[in-house]
Amino acid sequence: MKKPKAPPTRTLTIRMALELYERLVDMAAGLPLGPFILHRALSSDLPLPRVRRRKPIADHAAYAKLLGKLGDSGLASNLNQLARQANLGTLPVMPETEAALQYACSQISDMRRLLVQALGLEDEA
Template sequence: MPEHTPKQTSPFCLRLTPEERAQLEREAAGLPLGEYVRQRVFDENRIKRRTRNKHTVKDHQILSQLLDELGRSRLSNNLNQLAKAANSGLLILTPEVKTALLNACADIRNIRETLMKSLGLDK
């Protein structure tokens, strides 16, 4: 005789202190708490996050440094000016323009490396 499996789930109530609930919510990282607990208890390997990719910034000082570099570099303004000149046929590759392009590339590289480090993705 086949085993009878209930079609509906049975509710389960658990009392938590505010600190315990906060910890559980942090660990769940956006996953519904019931699903997170069920997966942790019954199948740890099955945890699937339904939220957008959320990276925890390990070091807010690094993020501040990134924003500072971005603001100081005037990167978007400089690249926009170069793009306008190129589109209008006015871009002549003088030593100054070449230096500006190389500086823009270096700024982009520094910003990328800083961002990767802040997200814990550094080499």
């Protein structure tokens, strides 16, 4: 079965000064510029495009370091084992257990810090 053909489209290229471009970007508030300009030019005949909130990674080195730490830690497996033992009531609370939990908490805290840095966010903690 043949696919129905998409309606023909045309491309429009606009040359403008940098100041005007920056003003358009500010007005679009995160929306793609093409659909935003169409919406503004044709009033409400077209639906307003959806916002893409995906920000690029600000620091690839920190992101790679975080992923490496996460992979090397075995943290998910260890926390799963601790949760299972706690649910069964067989988790002995001894100095070694407490030290392991403190270590896991510090590793999670480090990963959070690296993730916040990699994504270019402000650390609120």
